[in-house]
Amino acid sequence: MNQPYVIILANGLNGLGAVRSAADAGLRTYTLLTSQTDLSAYSRYSQYRFILPANPGVEDVRSVLNQLHRNEDGPGVLLACSDLAAELLGKLKTEGYSNHHLIVPSSETTEILNDKKLECRSMEEGGITLPKTYYELASDTPESFPLIIKPRTFREYAVLGAKNVIVNSQAEFEDFREDFRGKLDRFIAQEVIEGEDDNLWVCNVTFDLNRQLSACFVFNRLGTMPSHYGVTSLAISRENQALRDECAKIGEALNYAGPAMIEFKKDRNSGNYYYIETNPRLGMCNWFDTRCGINNILACTRIAYGNKVAFAPQKNNRLYWNFFGDLVARLEDRENLFAIAFRYIRLLRYRRVAALFYWKDPHPAFRYSCTSIRDIVSRVMRKLRGESG
Template sequence: MVEQTLTTRALILAVGPNGLGALRSLHKAGVSCDALVADKEDVSVYSRIPRRVKSFTQGNQAELLKLLLSWPEQGLVLIPTSDWYVSFIEQYQQQLSTKFHFVLSGNKQSLEFIDKRAEINRVSSFVNVPVSVTELPNTAQLLLQLCQLPIIIKPRSHAHNALKKKNIIIDTKAQLQRFYQLFYPHLDSVIAQQVISGDDDHQWVCNCVFNEQHQLVSHFTFQRLQLSPPHYGVTCYAVSKSNDAVVEQVRSLGLGCQLVGPVMVEFKRDADDGLYKYIELNPRLGMCNYFDTQCGVNNVLATYLIALGQRVPTTKQQDNCYFLGVYEDLYSRYRDQQSIADVVNHYRQMLSKKRYYFYFCWQDPWPAVVLGYGQLKRSISAITHHVARRFSVRF
């Protein structure tokens, strides 16, 4: 049955490593792909995999819709790799469904999981949620009564991001007062949660796919070892590990919230009580989706098959494989003020294990080469600028 569907092409709405991973995952399964990007310098542009790559003006929904409806082929599987793309498909699903296959939770449900206020209110019956304040009170003192420090302030969604950043960490009363002074007019655009105690390696991710009956048909779990920026960023160093406690919460979440399609769910094991506590859910493919595929669980293929109404074959993940984003990890460790000896020791331990990289793979090396060249140029420029400043100050 699976082999019959692989003649249907896919169109990846590609963003960064998410989009590149989706291209590589479907290519590995034998699915031919096109790509559509909002940035002509997007990493997917340099991949040898897509047969056709087109671009549009970032954020221009009308241009994107016109481009999709005029796409040369009919009946492709449309796969979004960002929250913005998910929102776009949700908004225009009636028009797009006449030309493409795709999978969404339906009835605007995906939008609920993009808005963190609606998300927390929805999932709290099915998973362990840290103390959360989804509607911030008018005074910092009252917030302190509801949620002990430290707390993390998050924008509700990409459309509600007055912070202009992924999050803000509040460690002291003075910092909380300062936050209120700066963002008082925008309190409705954020939520607050107690920070779950524990180091970076207490964090876990489950990349998974649900079928139309909300059953978990594909899942892959990994343990984060380092984040970029450190502690509150995205995965840059990880290891594949099966985690039944996390999977059972995800299974309950899928049935309770009637999830369909690809989902990325993040948890953190609380160092105080040992419980795995829910951080967030993204109703799309995870950023590390090609890591899933390399470890035996092709969640992108599962998404493709669900969109076509096909059965997803059972797979089992390979554990103890390492994942590394070299540039991001070195930056994170520098920011975290880790010693050179610790960094070398981490990498030495990894060398004896099976390992995969964020951007590099032998079958499609050019994206990593281009990014490496750009990173080298930026590093040389930064060092030159730093040396020049010191020289001018000294003399």
């Protein structure tokens, strides 16, 4: 048959990393986008692009996939880079779609993982250690604060107006209840585990068709955007066998196949690791995986075509850096400018992997810089004016 190829349902940094990782592995790539201005649209490795509607359904995706199957005279490997894309591929798998390889969990598993209430209850039943979790916000009485309130699904981000909200007291919790009266069943709350950003850990993994852990890249977060409760802006690759073992246990408990991003937090007092969440898709930092020797896109492709997955140990003490995102997050968190500068100078001793810039593929970083630096400066100035006024 023809050379193996991948079909990436791309979104933001996740998609850009996946496209670059596929190119690094020598794989031909088709990219499905929901916007002409998505970062992947500017990559030199994304020559073959299809534009989907802004909120695509299964039929929109199936139409493009069937066309590719006819043109290629053989199946490719489907990869999701967003919660919506994972949901769509899960539905295709449930329907028995077979024109392309679907190395993804079942629709049932995806629905569980895309709903925080179902996910956390499932993990508790599987013996995974979670922070204290409250499922019925209208009636539950929290035992301690602060709490992090999370939307149950990505569709509730718009209801909350953010990916999460922190409440620091019973009074703030009561205010939240009042503000979201009638909508409280759309959220869960969890105890905030003590510790700074460097207590956060992420495992980007791939499970094979036998639900065994085939690839695993582990990194320690050093910064997030927004600070403490956001996505990775600064991280370092580090070995952690305890988390590898925990990921293997999670995959078996979920009967999971395909790529996933699994997050943990280490309690600074007890030293215990607490499960935070599993995203049933490629992780945002998958390009970091690849630059450290663990290419999860290649792992998925090898599994799909019936080949073995064998990687050398990951390269540790390499740094992932989203400079502008990390800088703004620290400024908004009121971190001292001199402390930020000193931190960054100390990090220069590590070999770095930029979130956006790659000298073989510079256009996405250039476009991002042109459109984002102005917005970043504007946000900071508004914040400063608000604090001083």
